[in-house]
Amino acid sequence: MxxxxxxxxxxxxxxxxxxxxxxxxxxxxxxxxxxxxxxxxxxxxxxxxxxxxxxxxxxxxxxxxxxxxxxxxxxxxxxxxxxxxxxxxxxxxxxxxxxxxxxxxxxxxxxxxxxxxxxxxxxxxxxxxxxxxxxxxxxxxxxxxxxxxxxxxxxxxxxxxxxxxxxxxxxxxxxxxxxxxxxxxxxxxxxxxxxxxxxxxxxxxxxxxxxxxxxxxxxxxxxxxxxxxxxxxxxxxxxxxxxxxxxxxxxxxxxxxDAEGASKDIRIDVVNAATEDDAVEAGRSIARNNLLKCAIHGEDPNWGRVLSAIGTTGASFEPDRLNVAINGVWVCKDGSIGADRDGVDMSGREVVITADLAAGTEAATLWANDLTAEYVHENSAYSS
Amino acid sequence: MxxxxxxxxxxxxxxxxxxxxxxxxxxxxxxxxxxxxxxxxxxxxxxxxxxxxxxxxxxxxxxxxxxxxxxxxxxxxxxxxxxxxxxxxxxxxxxxxxxxxxxxxxxxxxxxxxxxxxxxxxxxxxxxxxxxxxxxxxxxxxxxxxxxxxxxxxxxxxxxxxxxxxxxxxxxxxxxxxxxxxxxxxxxxxxxxxxxxxxxxxxxxxxxxxxxxxxxxxxxxxxxxxxxxxxxxxxxxxxxxxxxxxxxxxxxxxxxxDAEGASKDIRIDVVNAATEDDAVEAGRSIARNNLLKCAIHGEDPNWGRVLSAIGTTGASFEPDRLNVAINGVWVCKDGSIGADRDGVDMSGREVVITADLAAGTEAATLWANDLTAEYVHENSAYSS
Structure with a gap:
């Protein structure tokens, strides 16, 4: 309609x-x-x-x-x-x-x-x-x-x-x-x-x-x-x-x-941020991290790449208070090793990354895609 | 040694x-x-x-x-x-x-x-x-x-x-x-x-x-x-x-x-910038544009993606004064269509993008790589 x-x-x-x-x-x-x-x-x-x-x-x-x-x-x-x-x-x-x-x-x-x-x-x-x-x-x-x-x-x-x-x-x-x-x-x-x-x-x-x-x-x-x-x-x-x-x-x-060549939809929930702007800034940095996007394509719960992405932002946070869950499993606690990565099931199309900045009460949700060989192919094989 | x-x-x-x-x-x-x-x-x-x-x-x-x-x-x-x-x-x-x-x-x-x-x-x-x-x-x-x-x-x-x-x-x-x-x-x-x-x-x-x-x-x-x-x-x-x-x-x-999976080295010369910071900011935006990096992998002189990347920055420039050369061919003149794209030879490992901001006399050179299926593979196939 x-x-x-x-x-x-x-x-x-x-x-x-x-x-x-x-x-x-x-x-x-x-x-x-x-x-x-x-x-x-x-x-x-x-x-x-x-x-x-x-x-x-x-x-x-x-x-x-x-x-x-x-x-x-x-x-x-x-x-x-x-x-x-x-x-x-x-x-x-x-x-x-x-x-x-x-x-x-x-x-x-x-x-x-x-x-x-x-x-x-x-x-x-x-x-x-x-x-x-x-x-x-x-x-x-x-x-x-x-x-x-x-x-x-x-x-x-x-x-x-x-x-x-x-x-x-x-x-x-x-x-x-x-x-x-x-x-x-x-x-x-x-x-x-x-x-x-x-x-x-x-x-x-x-x-x-x-x-x-x-x-x-x-x-x-x-x-x-x-x-x-x-x-x-x-x-x-x-x-x-x-x-x-x-x-x-x-x-x-x-x-x-329906994004070009994508095999995963990534929902990024940034929670406990000091401000909504902080939540969005951290979320965007996660959304744009090529290494993380590749890891998610490979169904690898590589939470270090999430922390590395957050670390490039100006958002309020203390590195040793950050927590990260992937599909509900808190693989990073207090900026360090959390639950066993092997417990994360990433086989579905949707992957949820929860980034807890432990700095306040604001939140934001962003959406991104994984990075795939098909994306490269679609965008290198012809002009668009 | x-x-x-x-x-x-x-x-x-x-x-x-x-x-x-x-x-x-x-x-x-x-x-x-x-x-x-x-x-x-x-x-x-x-x-x-x-x-x-x-x-x-x-x-x-x-x-x-x-x-x-x-x-x-x-x-x-x-x-x-x-x-x-x-x-x-x-x-x-x-x-x-x-x-x-x-x-x-x-x-x-x-x-x-x-x-x-x-x-x-x-x-x-x-x-x-x-x-x-x-x-x-x-x-x-x-x-x-x-x-x-x-x-x-x-x-x-x-x-x-x-x-x-x-x-x-x-x-x-x-x-x-x-x-x-x-x-x-x-x-x-x-x-x-x-x-x-x-x-x-x-x-x-x-x-x-x-x-x-x-x-x-x-x-x-x-x-x-x-x-x-x-x-x-x-x-x-x-x-x-x-x-x-x-x-x-x-x-x-x-x-x-020697960057992971890369097939091209991209030299980005930003010239005629108002300040060195402007030149670096524009250069970084070009260096990080995934669509451009894919196009270069495909040896496609897609200068529109260069302009699109510059357009996201705060550097001083007028859109209709920008010029872009790829491997020496000025494919974009005054923000619009320049020399024939077919004249650009991108078969070598090194690709040079010259971005002329037409806003001053400062310059900066940055180096980047193309984006390839091999990069995705190397960074999704195992944790690193």
Whole structure:
């Protein structure tokens, strides 16, 4: 159901010939109103793709009437001509749809950095995808934004008379700020852009920002939340924020579960930290430690690599008070040897690392993947 | 010639049975004087192995008469009993050698974190290695500190009537602060600890600190510089500092050349930075980008991943002024598409990435490795 689970939206996904393999590569999501409130969160990378620069500008206007997304090319590091391509795409969408302005059309792109988009395929593709718009087109849209994703990713939360739905793509270059390549969330709740922005930032901070597949931050990360108001309902803010967080968490977990070449999903629970920031910093350092990620791939409960990762951070802790559990077995106690490592069962897909900083009462959970030969293969065998 | 190239030193390496495969695993370097001045630089990891804590204390005393080094176990995260093991090892060395005090015996260990050392092997081993001491024992010592190193690493610089020599081990967990697991440098120059410290810090800052094989910082990194004064010469400080830097650079390059599973050595020249710190920060971010490291393994001149890495830093730059060359071909100009990627030849072992920040006149060079399936295999197949 994806982005069309909420009322007031139509969507479509088509193969426009951007990808050479003929797979779907162009998606359109249209907000049919009555409202067009929207919020967006974008990559913290200072090298931003043209569609990110464009869509940030659109979001500042406070309204989004449509989102056009392409896979098969990131339109990043393409200079002024690349930005002109993004603008031309938005203008084409506005021209093809009735009652839309280019300044309210968000654009998102994903694929190889540093190549121009084939505009001779995209502009006719906009006509094709607009002609295919349907109130149940959410799945096709989700399929069309895939790059190396093995499956398309959607999630839905049903509120009382209102709905939040969404789609995501992302399988590599997943790292905080944001973790995800492209996400579009829709709701038929009637809320203004300010409320949407607050709910979206609160949700991404705890979900996409805490997913770190490979430590690499994208130039194109975009998360959009569009509200049509078609349900006629204005939910309590807290209930709505929780719904957005739930959908984001679901999609974030799907991203980690489908990360390039991964064989394990790693949940990192940092507990008893002095501050939440400390917990996140320690968690990120653990999430990014290649040696640990290799050990987990090999089902080796190598807790020394967890301590070594924590030791590189500025978090508050005393080395001889640190405790680490792997899948519930406290293999490290007081910074030293704890329970027998042989008691740890790491045969499942999910591995839980609990890092107890013994420095306070704050906590954070992060998600990561193991490092595998398949990851290396997927990212060395061809440009992406 | 290693640590015995300089006069006034003897060394040995033996198999003490710490490693289960019977390979050499215990090395001893003795400074026979007349001086015993010394300096040391240690890991910046806050989780420090027992021998690091011990040796930092020894160095603060200003004199080192001997260094005992073992492979086969890091003695890290082993608590108070582990520290007692280190102390007992130093005391044993002092007892076996004439005229030595435990407080002047540095200890270094390398191997798996989180297991106790087999002291029933190490203490008798100290007797064996002391009995094997020889003025040409430097090579054997260098061999005995190997872990996953495929070759032992030594370097020598001949000054005018004085010499600087050294040995190093390290093949994984190589990252700044410091890059190297264990390094012992010796000189027969007559210099005090203060001059040694200044020369050593100056050299490591530009060499071992700028090597980043896998982004993982060790708990055990130790670089020691011992001066015997046996040449009777006191070189000009600048000439001596340059000699130390030359030996460190030689050893650092050998570490990168022998890094676990690597198929490429990557030299990263960051140029036209506003400050040296900016150059180093941008260089480190490039050095640690897994996606780029995979691309280089696949001989793919994926410059977008270089820009994406620079974009995560706080260095001064404008995205649309960045330039990137790979092996001399400027594939990225003004943050956008430059020369044809097909013109880049990446078939050799060494790949040079030049990142032009176009923001000033400072520069820095860093060294890294590619990311390979073999790296994953070496670090997942067994604990290390």
């Amino acid at each position: 994806s982005v069309t689970a909420a009322r007031g939206f139509s969507a479509a996904g088509v193969a426009a010939g951007i990808k050479s393999n003929g797979n779907p590569d162009l998606a359109l999501v249209v907000n049919n109103g009555p409202c067009r409130a929207a919020a967006g969160v974008f990559t913290a990378n200072r090298v931003k793709a043209a569609p990110v620069v464009w869509s940030e500008q659109v979001i500042r206007g406070g309204a989004v009437s449509a989102v056009i997304l392409n896979s098969g090319g990131a339109n990043a590091c393409t200079g002024a001509p690349g930005f002109q391509d993004t603008r031309a795409t938005a203008e084409k969408v506005a021209a093809v749809l009735d009652g839309h302005r280019a300044g309210e059309v968000a654009v998102a792109s994903t694929g190889l950095i540093g190549t121009r988009l084939p505009m001779d395929r995209i502009l006719p593709g906009v006509e094709t995808v607009a002609a295919a718009l349907a109130e149940d087109g959410g799945e096709q849209a989700a399929v069309a934004i895939k790059t190396t994703d093995s499956v398309h990713k959607t999630a839905v939360f049903e509120g009382e008379g209102w709905t939040v739905g969404g789609m995501a793509k992302g399988a590599g270059m997943l790292a905080p700020g944001l973790a995800t390549m492209l996400v579009v969330l829709t709701t038929d709740a009637d809320l203004d852009s300010k409320a949407l922005d607050k709910a979206l930032r609160g949700a991404t901070r705890l979900t996409f920002d805490r997913v770190d597949s490979d430590g690499c931050m994208s130039t194109n990360d975009t998360v959009l939340l569009l509200a049509s108001g078609a349900s006629g309902k204005t939910p309590e803010y807290a209930a709505f924020a929780e719904a957005v967080r739930t959908v984001c968490e679901d999609l974030a977990r799907q991203l980690i579960g | 290693s640590v015995t190239a300089a006069r006034g030193f003897s060394a040995a390496g033996v198999a003490a049975g710490i490693k289960s495969n019977g390979n050499p695993d215990l090395a001893l370097v003795v400074n026979n004087g007349p001086c015993r001045a010394a300096a040391g630089v240690f890991t910046a990891n806050r989780v420090k192995a027992a021998p690091v804590v011990w040796s930092e204390q020894v160095i603060r005393g200003g004199a080192v008469s001997a260094v005992i080094l073992n492979s086969g176990g890091a003695n890290a995260c082993t608590g108070a009993p582990g520290f007692q093991d280190t102390r007992a090892t130093a005391e044993k060395v002092a007892a076996v050698l004439d005229g030595h005090r435990a407080g002047e015996v540095a200890v270094a260990s390398t191997g798996l974190i989180g297991t106790r050392l087999p002291m029933d092997r190490i203490l008798p081993g100290v007797e064996t290695v002391a009995a094997a001491l020889a003025e040409d024992g430097g090579e054997q010592a260098a061999v005995a500190i190997k872990t996953t190193d495929s070759v032992h690493k030594t370097a020598v610089f001949e000054g005018e009537g004085w010499t600087v020599g050294g040995m190093a081990k390290g093949a994984g967990m190589l990252a700044p602060g410091l890059a190297t697991m264990l390094v012992v440098l010796t000189t027969d120059a007559d210099l005090d600890s203060k001059a040694l410290d200044k020369a050593l810090r100056g050299a490591t800052r530009l060499t071992f600190d700028r090597v980043d094989s896998d982004g993982c910082m060790s708990t055990n990194d130790t670089v020691l510089l011992l001066a015997s004064g046996a040449s009777g010469k006191t070189p000009e400080y600048a000439a001596f500092a340059e000699a130390v830097r030359t030996v460190c650079e030689d050893l650092a390059r050998q570490l990168i050349g």
